[in-house]
Amino acid sequence: MRRVGGGMRRLCAALLCLCALGALRSSPSADACSCLLTHPQDAYCSSDIVIRAKVVGKKLLKDGPFGTMRYTVKQMKMYKGFNKMLHVQHIYTDASESLCGVKFEINKYQYLITGRVYEGKVYTGLCNFNERWERLSLSQKKGINHHYQLGCNCRIKACHYLPCFVTSKNECLWTDMLSHFGYPGYQSRHYSCIQQKEGYCSWYRGVSSRHKTTTNTTDP
Incomplete structure (x- = not known):
């Protein structure tokens, strides 16, 4: 005990x-x-x-x-x-x-x-x-299975008040807290912050290849 x-x-x-x-x-x-x-990715990585x-x-x-x-x-x-x-x-x-x-x-x-x-x-x-x-989104399940681990060297930077900016190439700007829809928001449920070949981190939506998109670090 x-x-x-x-x-x-x-x-x-x-x-x-x-x-x-x-x-x-x-x-x-x-x-x-x-x-x-x-963000669920930070929870996974930590x-x-x-x-x-x-x-x-x-x-x-x-x-x-x-x-x-x-x-x-x-x-x-x-x-x-x-x-x-x-x-x-x-x-x-x-x-x-x-x-x-x-x-x-x-x-x-x-x-x-x-x-x-x-x-x-x-x-x-x-x-x-x-x-x-069953309450997890498809993107969250894919993140847990694979995508989140690809971003554990990235930093998800929370934005609580505008203006917000990324200050290094390994940051993704997390803006769910600014949404009137509340927490958890769209980025939490549908995006992972992963490291690209060039060393930059950017938001990635882990869905089927036909709808797969990658976006920059400021506008998911």
Whole structure:
């Protein structure tokens, strides 16, 4: 139990650091948990583990002030993390949503789950990218399968207020926050920022070859 608690304390500390950086998004179900707006590609690139899995069980571990929830998962596919572990059986998260614990439904949906590995265990939370698989766009699924990894050396630069500019060739300007449609926006759902042969990064829409387009870094 101590090993789980130590990992969770480090995870919560990292999440609190993120919350202090600004541009915060509040979870309506957990007012005390706020997270930086993150493009799915950044979430993929910063995660140790990315899997598609069905949650088949859960157990509350008596660890910390609110406990730790251990979810048992049936892994369908691993997209990232082969160097960490070949198969994920359990996902750990804080039992309290106010501390960024994430809630999964049991024996109901397949989820895309991203997380970090601490002491041989996979931890996730509300600030990680976790979503029901059927809610992902086709471009997001293609990104997870292939395109996102091509852009992990790129920087997705968030634009919250105009004017915004890219300042280096490895940047893609992310303007979803300016849209009145809210988050997640069009770029989050339909574009990847990948590196071209010339070394420049640009937005790429990962759809069928007949409709495939690449665009410059400022106007997706």
